[in-house]
Amino acid sequence: LQRIAFLLLACLLTAGCWQTVTRPYRGVTSLQPFAAGAVVQTDPDGKVTHYALKKIARGRYRMTQTDRGQDFGQGFELGFFPLPGAPSHVLIYQAAALDHPKRDDDLRYYGLLVINGQKGAQEIRPDCDKDARAARASGTHKGKDGACTFADRAALEKSLLALWKSGKKPEYSYVLK
Amino acid sequence: MRTPSIALLFLVAVPVQAADFSDPMPRYERAGAGFGCHMSKQDLAQSQAEQRDVCLHIGPLFVGMKRGDAEMLLGIPVASVPAGAREAFAYRLQSDTTGRMNTYAVLTYGDDGRADSVQVTGTPWPAAWTFAGVTLGTAQTAVTERLGAPMQTQKADDAGVVQWNYSPWTFSFEIKDGAVSSIRIAKE
Numbered sequence: 001l002q003r004i005a006f007l008l009l010a011c012l013l014t015a016g017c018w019q020t021v022t023r024p025y026r027g028v029t030s031l032q033p034f035a036a037g038a039v040v041q042t043d044p045d046g047k048v049t050h051y052a053l054k055k056i057a058r059g060r061y062r063m064t065q066t067d068r069g070q071d072f073g074q075g076f077e078l079g080f081f082p083l084p085g086a087p088s089h090v091l092i093y094q095a096a097a098l099d100h101p102k103r104d105d106d107l108r109y110y111g112l113l114v115i116n117g118q119k120g121a122q123e124i125r126p127d128c129d130k131d132a133r134a135a136r137a138s139g140t141h142k143g144k145d146g147a148c149t150f151a152d153r154a155a156l157e158k159s160l161l162a163l164w165k166s167g168k169k170p171e172y173s174y175v176l177k
Numbered sequence: 178m179r180t181p182s183i184a185l186l187f188l189v190a191v192p193v194q195a196a197d198f199s200d201p202m203p204r205y206e207r208a209g210a211g212f213g214c215h216m217s218k219q220d221l222a223q224s225q226a227e228q229r230d231v232c233l234h235i236g237p238l239f240v241g242m243k244r245g246d247a248e249m250l251l252g253i254p255v256a257s258v259p260a261g262a263r264e265a266f267a268y269r270l271q272s273d274t275t276g277r278m279n280t281y282a283v284l285t286y287g288d289d290g291r292a293d294s295v296q297v298t299g300t301p302w303p304a305a306w307t308f309a310g311v312t313l314g315t316a317q318t319a320v321t322e323r324l325g326a327p328m329q330t331q332k333a334d335d336a337g338v339v340q341w342n343y344s345p346w347t348f349s350f351e352i353k354d355g356a357v358s359s360i361r362i363a364k365e
Binding site: 038052054057064066068069070071072073074075098100102105 | 202217218219223226236237238246249250252270271303304306
């Protein structure tokens with residue numbers, strides 16, 4: 001079966017991701033706030049996962065899990081974009097699974113990254129149920145698949161800003177070694 | 178060129194698995210007498226930007242990968258052996274309960290520091306990196322279902338192992354006890 005790496009596992013299990021199927025940042029070069037290197041992720045339960053972060057074209061990154069196990073070698077293409085209306089250290093992250101079937105070519109997942117400096121960041125990962133109010137700020141509702149699918153960039157950014165203003169605390173932390 | 182010296186260090190038993198054809202792209206698919214690289218628009222853009230065959234990958238390892246990137250993922254090599262005029266480097270992917278390495282990758286690098294061959298060998302393992310829908314442990318019947326019969330076969334150095342070549346395409350497999358025990362891709 002297609003395996004999905006850890007970053008997206010939680011939202012996919014509950015089918016509660018914030019996502020688009022229109023690639024709203026298709027032509028946008030993303031910010032590169034970090035150097036390449038080894039990344040340590042700590043989840044809300046204290047579990048630590050290791051990744052390799054590499055810069056690729058168009059300002060994107062490729063983040064690949066380096067822990068030996070089922071998700072070894074799995075990863076994401078990441079892009080970071082400013083969130084209009086939010087402080088400059090708060091960025092939109094866009095994630096796309098590196099390994100995906102053809103039907104998911106245009107599927108992208110979103111959340112917020114709070115930058116703590118050149119070597120650290122925290123992730124605010126939205127949930128379609130728990131953050132329904134922020135999703136509704138752009139008129140977006142939970143779909144039949146359980147996910148919140150945003151129609152376009154404007155809708156996505158409106159809801160992400162509402163998410164930031166909701167005061168939701170980051171649950172995942174990242175340190176670049 | 179295969180790397181028999183490293184292969185002999187880590188003899189393995191290979192349970193048979195069915196192939197999973199829901200594997201991701203890009204991937205080679207049989208097209209008449211040959212193969213086509215089935216890819217997305219993004220893969221095509223990547224192929225053009227990096228000027229490489231994006232279908233030549235086993236999981237995250239690909240022909241043309243920088244050594245530094247490979248070793249950021251795989252760690253430092255655990256062994257190296259001469260491979261022609263150069264060296265082949267072996268990297269641990271999995272060890273058994275006794276700590277003995279039973280799944281590993283072997284890479285050779287060109288003068289430009291990029292991988293010109295990638296080989297994954299050993300027992301099936303949880304990460305199950307695939308090439309064209311084939312992974313370690315895939316049944317040989319599933320390989321032929323997906324890729325057709327090999328263009329050539331020959332006995333490998335290891336007892337009971339047969340090498341399946343698809344030349345002039347630059348990928349091959351080793352088959353042991355009816356299942357894939359090794360996958361190799363190369364620049365040429």
